[in-house]
Amino acid sequence: MPDTKSKITSWLALIPNLEGGRRFPGVPPDDAAKLFDEVLAGGKAGIVELIDSLQDVNDGQDWKTRFLLHGMASHTGSASRKADRAKLEAIYAGALVGDRSAPVKTFLVMQLQYFAGKGSVGPVAEQLRSDDPMLIAAAAATLTAIGPSASKAMKALHGKVGERARGAIDHALMQIARNLA
Amino acid sequence: MSARSPDPTVNPRGSHTRRGFLKTSSGAAAGVGLFQIVEPHVLGGPNHTPPSETVGAALIGNGGRGPGTFKDLSGKHGLPIREIARCDVKWVGQADDKTRYTDFRKLLERKDLDVVAIATPPHWHALISIAAMEAGKDVVCEKPMTRFVAEGRKVVETSVRTGRIFQIGTYGRFGQAGSEGKREMRKIIRAGFAKGREVRAVQSGGLKVKQWSGPINVPPQEPPPNLDWDFYCGPSPLRPYQSTRFGGMHRGYWDYDGGGLGDMGQHKLDPITWLLGKDDTSPVKIEANAPPAHPDVAGQWGWVRLTYADGVEIVLESGEWGERLGAKSSTISREDLTEDERKQLDALPDEDPMIGFGEAVKTRKLAGGHPEAAHRTVCVMHLANVAIRTGRTIHFDPDKERAIGDEEANRLINQPMRAPWHL
Numbered sequence A: 001m002p003d004t005k006s007k008i009t010s011w012l013a014l015i016p017n018l019e020g021g022r023r024f025p026g027v028p029p030d031d032a033a034k035l036f037d038e039v040l041a042g043g044k045a046g047i048v049e050l051i052d053s054l055q056d057v058n059d060g061q062d063w064k065t066r067f068l069l070h071g072m073a074s075h076t077g078s079a080s081r082k083a084d085r086a087k088l089e090a091i092y093a094g095a096l097v098g099d100r101s102a103p104v105k106t107f108l109v110m111q112l113q114y115f116a117g118k119g120s121v122g123p124v125a126e127q128l129r130s131d132d133p134m135l136i137a138a139a140a141a142t143l144t145a146i147g148p149s150a151s152k153a154m155k156a157l158h159g160k161v162g163e164r165a166r167g168a169i170d171h172a173l174m175q176i177a178r179n180l181a
Numbered sequence B: 001m002s003a004r005s006p007d008p009t010v011n012p013r014g015s016h017t018r019r020g021f022l023k024t025s026s027g028a029a030a031g032v033g034l035f036q037i038v039e040p041h042v043l044g045g046p047n048h049t050p051p052s053e054t055v056g057a058a059l060i061g062n063g064g065r066g067p068g069t070f071k072d073l074s075g076k077h078g079l080p081i082r083e084i085a086r087c088d089v090k091w092v093g094q095a096d097d098k099t100r101y102t103d104f105r106k107l108l109e110r111k112d113l114d115v116v117a118i119a120t121p122p123h124w125h126a127l128i129s130i131a132a133m134e135a136g137k138d139v140v141c142e143k144p145m146t147r148f149v150a151e152g153r154k155v156v157e158t159s160v161r162t163g164r165i166f167q168i169g170t171y172g173r174f175g176q177a178g179s180e181g182k183r184e185m186r187k188i189i190r191a192g193f194a195k196g197r198e199v200r201a202v203q204s205g206g207l208k209v210k211q212w213s214g215p216i217n218v219p220p221q222e223p224p225p226n227l228d229w230d231f232y233c234g235p236s237p238l239r240p241y242q243s244t245r246f247g248g249m250h251r252g253y254w255d256y257d258g259g260g261l262g263d264m265g266q267h268k269l270d271p272i273t274w275l276l277g278k279d280d281t282s283p284v285k286i287e288a289n290a291p292p293a294h295p296d297v298a299g300q301w302g303w304v305r306l307t308y309a310d311g312v313e314i315v316l317e318s319g320e321w322g323e324r325l326g327a328k329s330s331t332i333s334r335e336d337l338t339e340d341e342r343k344q345l346d347a348l349p350d351e352d353p354m355i356g357f358g359e360a361v362k363t364r365k366l367a368g369g370h371p372e373a374a375h376r377t378v379c380v381m382h383l384a385n386v387a388i389r390t391g392r393t394i395h396f397d398p399d400k401e402r403a404i405g406d407e408e409a410n411r412l413i414n415q416p417m418r419a420p421w422h423l
Helices: A004-013 A029-041 A044-052 A063-075 A079-094 A102-113 A118-129 A133-146 A148-160 A163-180 B018-030 B066-074 B122-134 B149-162 B172-176 B180-190 B229-233 B259-275 B339-347 B357-363 B371-390 B407-413
Strands: B055-060 B081-087 B115-118 B138-141 B166-168 B200-204 B285-289 B303-307 B313-317 B394-397
Touching (some): A029 A044, A029 A063, A029 A079, A044 A063, A044 A079, A063 A102, A079 A118, A102 A118, A118 A148, A133 A148, B055 B066, B066 B138, B115 B122, B122 B149, B138 B357, B149 B371, B166 B371, B285 B371, B371 B394, B371 B407
Parallel strands (some): B055 B081, B115 B138, B138 B166
Antiparallel strands (some): B285 B394, B303 B313
């Protein structure tokens, strides 16, 4: 089995440290692209291990991991990278299944907001069963962004989730309808 | 927009002033032998503007910039205001819902309120502007007008439908319009004579990229007890409270603003989009040289080049990261035109001079910084950030106001709002 832990360490070491101990540095685009491609080429195991290393508290301890996971999503956004993007979407959506914490799931759902399609509707919609307000709000936002293909799943869940989630579903369906108008 | 009566007994909202009412009622009262006592200030006199001739005004967002924005109503805009109240989400437990509010919706119900100054963080600008105009109030809103493109279109539509006056809180275009040469350049470009010629505006520096690059390693904490954090987050994602997400440094977070471009973009771009005659359209191609973005915080960037359909360019050089593009400004004047083009130009009428907010409120004509112009200006800034955040050249349809062939870009151009808030 490849040693993904040492790979992750080496990936993160390629990202410069914070400027002044605080400010997000600019990673030269070419360097970042090479890093994103290397991580993607490493396959699902490495990316899942990155996800597993996410902290519940967003206090900067794992900022490089968050940057990497977000950066790969944008990096695969061009028309020529559809296959890579589909793989990444499946990995992030797949990571929503199981007992990861609400904050970690919230981060993943927020990444999916910008690139997920109907294939992610199921796993994202399931997060509406949570009682975590941030996760519910993030799931509703992502489903709104996905659009009409998310409506059926939300309607199906409406009677099975808590009050906050029901409100979020109603709101999401309204915004989807308005966006279509 | 409806014309307003010049009758001084009719206030901007169309109902009779107290003076007009008193004039009518005292005649009726005299018929039954009654009299009324009124205090001197009600009828005017030395140093007194009677309340009937003042404009009820409120400030929403009493933070660092807010008091200055409010003062501009009587200063820069010359309105005879009467302060009604102020609103801020950090006044939990201190609001009396008379002079101090925490919920702008309650404030906007006031019948004695005519004008609002909005100085909240940008993620609230569109929603409060829309709500204020729907409630019959005129609006001065701080820059940037919006947090994402789709918000601005809604503000424009609301202003047109309600007939309310909206002025963005930046005034660079007014200074530009004082120059005859610049007025002519604008006229030349609006007449279509820039096509096929090199016309470019370059904004170099002054965009506070590093200053408003969001801090990464701030620990979450409990929000202060006097701050309604959920309300503050509003339409943006609900996040754990971090002190830097509130009060100035909010500029560094995508959830509320757009980094240095968010702070300075509309200021720097307003005179440019005016000069280039781009009050009613947007760039069609946006290229950026920037490192990949962080999901939460605005970061650094080098340059952005925005090209309009007629070939006119705006180049933003941060001077704070990477190699410069090194583009040079290039103007156009009547000397560049053919004889025939000059004749066509001279046959075109000149634009009416722009008017300020105060004059617009009185006359019900469009203010110089009206919603469509402000929206198209802030769109330049938003599209620059979209190109930076996606790391790709964006092709944009200025009529549909959507990116072409880039779903991720479109999800930044129109973003979902958190319940119960929506456009």
